[in-house]
Amino acid sequence: MKYIRQATEQDVSRIGEILVFNNRINFLPIFQDEQYSFGEMQVLNIAGQFLEEPEKLRNTYVYDDGIVRGLICLDGQEVVKLYVDPFFQSRGIGQALLQYAVEQHDADYLWTLEKNVRGIAFYKRNGFYLTEEKTFEEGTTEYLVKLRRTVHN
Numbered sequence: 001m002k003y004i005r006q007a008t009e010q011d012v013s014r015i016g017e018i019l020v021f022n023n024r025i026n027f028l029p030i031f032q033d034e035q036y037s038f039g040e041m042q043v044l045n046i047a048g049q050f051l052e053e054p055e056k057l058r059n060t061y062v063y064d065d066g067i068v069r070g071l072i073c074l075d076g077q078e079v080v081k082l083y084v085d086p087f088f089q090s091r092g093i094g095q096a097l098l099q100y101a102v103e104q105h106d107a108d109y110l111w112t113l114e115k116n117v118r119g120i121a122f123y124k125r126n127g128f129y130l131t132e133e134k135t136f137e138e139g140t141t142e143y144l145v146k147l148r149r150t151v152h153n
Contacts, residue, residue, distance in 0.1 A: 001096070001099075001100050001103070001104070003063050003064055003065040003096070004061055004062070004063055004064075004096065004097060004100045005061065005062060005064060006058070006060070006061055006062075007050075007057055007060040007061060007062045007071065008057070009050075009051060009057070011060075011062055011064075011068055012046075012047035012048075012050040012051055012057070013043060013047045014062075014068040015046065015047070015050060015060065015062070015068070015071055016042075016043035016044070016045075016046035016047040016050075017043050017085070018068070018070065018071060018083050018084070018085050019041075019046050019081075019083060020041055020042065020043055020046065021085060021086050022083045022085075022086065023037055023041050024037050024038075024041070025086055026116070026118075026119075027113070030113060030115050030116075030142060031140065031142065056073070059073055059074045059075060059080075060072070060073045060074075060081075061073075061074070061097065061100065061101070063084070063093045063096060063097055067088075069084060069085050069088040069091075069093050070082075070083060070084035070085060070088065070093040070094060070097055071083055071097070072097040072098070072100070072101050074101055074105055074107055077105070077106055077107050077108045077109065078107065078109055078110060078111075079098070079101055079107050079109070079110035080110070082094060082097055082098060082101075082110075084097075094122060095126055098123075098126050099126070102127075102149060107149070108148060108149040108151075109128075109146060109147065109148045109149065110123065110128070110146070110147055111135075111144040111145065111146050111147075112144065112145060112147065113137065113142055113143070113144060113145075114134065114142065114143040114144065114145045115142065120145070120147070123147050124147075127149055127150045128147040128148060128149050128150065129147060129148060129150055130145055130146075130147055131145075131146045131147065131148050133145070133146035134146065
């Protein structure tokens, strides 16, 4: 947890980069919406959203070991976003961010795209399980599925 800290205004452009890269790599193949991925989804727009919504920035934590390599956004006990820069994936950064959210913020559930097979496998490896709940991603025909943390007594 030594590299995880609350995001600041200085992080917003890097947060934007991570979100844009992940969208294009992971979600463009699912949604097939080039206008969104290359038009609306811009670093400057995302950075502006984080600056304009202080609550969003307050609930975002970054993995920063000199370079911001990943981020996690929380809303109470929900993991809203968890992304690691594609250049730094498979190095334990996502696992560290998720563990931080569980241990420090009691995070215990999240929603992800049903077609996000790689993400679902990651969450399962890290103590989350698929529930029976699912809903449509707003404005799309794609399903979101709910995962909940396994509680160990």
